[in-house]
Amino acid sequence: MEDTGAVTDPGTVVLFGGRSDIGVELAARITPGRRVVLAARRSHDLAASVARMESAGAAAVGTIEFDADDLASHADVLARVESEHGSIGTVVIAFGILGDQGRAETDAAHAAAIVHTDYTAHVHLLTLVADLLRRRGSGEIVVFSSVAGVRVRRANYVYGSAKAGLDGFASGLQDALHGSGVRLVLARPGFVIGSMTEGMSPAPMSSTPEQVADAVATALRTGRDTVWIPGRLRPVFAVMRLLPRAVWRRMPR
Numbered sequence: 001m002e003d004t005g006a007v008t009d010p011g012t013v014v015l016f017g018g019r020s021d022i023g024v025e026l027a028a029r030i031t032p033g034r035r036v037v038l039a040a041r042r043s044h045d046l047a048a049s050v051a052r053m054e055s056a057g058a059a060a061v062g063t064i065e066f067d068a069d070d071l072a073s074h075a076d077v078l079a080r081v082e083s084e085h086g087s088i089g090t091v092v093i094a095f096g097i098l099g100d101q102g103r104a105e106t107d108a109a110h111a112a113a114i115v116h117t118d119y120t121a122h123v124h125l126l127t128l129v130a131d132l133l134r135r136r137g138s139g140e141i142v143v144f145s146s147v148a149g150v151r152v153r154r155a156n157y158v159y160g161s162a163k164a165g166l167d168g169f170a171s172g173l174q175d176a177l178h179g180s181g182v183r184l185v186l187a188r189p190g191f192v193i194g195s196m197t198e199g200m201s202p203a204p205m206s207s208t209p210e211q212v213a214d215a216v217a218t219a220l221r222t223g224r225d226t227v228w229i230p231g232r233l234r235p236v237f238a239v240m241r242l243l244p245r246a247v248w249r250r251m252p253r
Contacts, residue, residue, distance in 0.1 A: 016066060022209045038050065068125070
């Protein structure tokens with residue numbers, strides 16, 4: 001009897017932010033047997049990330065030059081990925097900057113640069129990615145928000161405001177994609193101990209990039225749309241939202 005069953009190609013995994021600690025660890029968990037493309041600036045210098053993908057069992061690993069702040073280049077990058085590496089199946093958006101809060105309070109250009117990278121560039125890329133996958137009727141998108149955006153604190157309000165905007169945009173996009181065949185997983189980690197926070201004292205209930213990646217990979221596998229890392233942050237921030245403003249403004253990082 002002829003076997004008419006076909007193996008569906010899950011598509012290429014694209015990591016926007018090819019040096020991101022969290023992004024690389026997540027990609028390593030979902031790429032075994034799949035093609036993966038690492039998109040980042042200085043794409044010629046991604047040897048460590050490429051090696052991580054290869055050791056994780058990726059079928060093929062490619063790199064592509066990507067500058068998140070250059071909005072005009074986003075569409076071309078997506079087109080090149082599909083032309084050179086096959087149809088996109090999963091997109092992980094993991095780029096971003098923490099910036100310098102103290103500097104941003106007096107340097108308007110620096111404040112705008114943080115918001116441009118952490119919000120505007122995400123909105124632009126997400127809109128293109130969602131449109132591409134929606135027209136195809138399938139695909140997965142992972143967006144990294146932060147508990148910093150759930151209720152913005154005085155200690156990091158520039159970064160937090162960008163994350164608040166991204167969280168709202170991604171939540172709305174989740175609803176817009178409902179029924180389209182495209183899933184968007186929204187991750188809300190707390191303080192992550194990694195290269196982005198190097199030199200900073202860990203906050204309570206901190207996580208590692210590996211722990212964040214494990215939680216998001218589980219969400220992708222089980223169908224959850226929103227994941228808090230660690231999970232106990234969800235009830236904590238349900239209470240935090242209710243704190244009087246006079247108390248909240250004195251909250252540390």
